[in-house]
Amino acid sequence: MAIFTIDDVEKTFKSGDVSEKILKGVDLELNEGEITALVGPSGSGKSTILTIAAGLQKASGGQVLFEGHDMTQMSQEEIRKIRSSEFGFVFQSSHLVPFLTVEDQLLLMLDVAETKLNKKQQKQEVAQVLELVGMAHRKEAYPSSLSGGEKQRVAIARAIIHKPKMLFADEPTASLDSKRSKEVMEIIRNLTKTLKITTLMVTHDEEMLPYADRIVTMKDGLID
Template identity: 35%
Template sequence: MAFVPDVRRASRLRAMDPATVAPGPPRAAPGMPILEARDLAKVYNLGGTRVEALRGVSLTVREGEFVAIMGPSGSGKSTLLQLLGGLDQPSAGEVVLTDEVLGRLSDDELTKLRRARTGFVFQFFNLIPLLDVVENVALPFTIAGVDSRSCDVVARIRDVLALVDLTGKERHRPDELSAGEQQRVAIARALVTRPALLFADEPTGNLDYTTGGELLDALWRSSDERNQTVVLVTHNSRAAAYADRVYVLRDGRTIDEIALGRRADHDAGPLIARLTQLGL
């Protein structure tokens, strides 16, 4: 039961009783691929130098999965995330997100698809300093033109803030929050629309060990309890150990796909052992 805050739907939503709000477009059936990357390549020309960031990467993410993309710095994992999330266009290959080939969409269509079906969490908290916690979390609704004071939206915001353990901090501004709290606000904002996919780019990269753990727990809970599909980019094996599957990248290529399965203990041992075998 996903909520898609596109404008047409939002206008309908305003006219309806929140209790009878219809879900968004049907999510893929359990276990069905929700995201596919086919032979993705990305080439940059930097000052006349040709840099191949990705060289034919393919992957599949199924609904409800928690997938991590790992690799050393410069392996192309952030570039891959940008292509998967529709933030950038590949030089070759294609991305299929919930049956939509992103390369065939116009900028406006892509923007609306992003708004409706994805959520992003970035390394650098990316909150809007002028807005308080609730307003930051409600930003996707604001952009979509949905009244953020409606009962349904308020309930969603309250729910998602509880999920990231920020209840009681609703009216705080970003500069009044700790780094971990700010990142949790970012997660809440990404989850509030109940997107089909949540992309997280090094969300713990700027956090200490304990805070990073709390944040990963929040992501795990969203996936485990709410069947949220999560794609996590990280170079941290401890973070990657939360995932069901791990794609390992090096020099713009997928060098391994490690299936860890869903585990509540998030033991990083098996993953580290495999990465050691790979020389990482």
């Protein structure tokens, strides 16, 4: 069953008098608990469709339906609320908050998502999730003392700590070596399957494709 529907989405970028159509009417349905990998050459529009789906930029046309609600018609505040409570993000760079410890990064996300957990429950939840990503022993560490792989594990933990319905991952393994990439993908797959999180992932790395349930190829702003 489709939890997320992208319907005839277009995106045109304008620079002065010049305009370029990056997305030319993309249709895509994401089923609950499924991992969908978006692949395609550079400039095909895969990152653009991911950021539009995640509510990080507006579409020029078409509809983006999350649980039947059209996000293109929502206010910025409504989209922010969905992003904070229903979506999780993993980016190419981990983008951790430099002055927060690993544990605090996750506690912050629980606060932002306005979960109803009390402080003690929040700490227990953080401990569990850190255990799942194999980072429990580094909970007091700051990002500056973590390796690339460790940072990305923490970023994944931050993305799923509030049990979102959707996970958006933009090249989550691009900055990691092959071994670390596989470890990170295994974590993403295990967690999203366990928590039934629907995942849309952009990747260039063919080695990551076996971890996806479905592979969608984009070319010239359209689903191929």
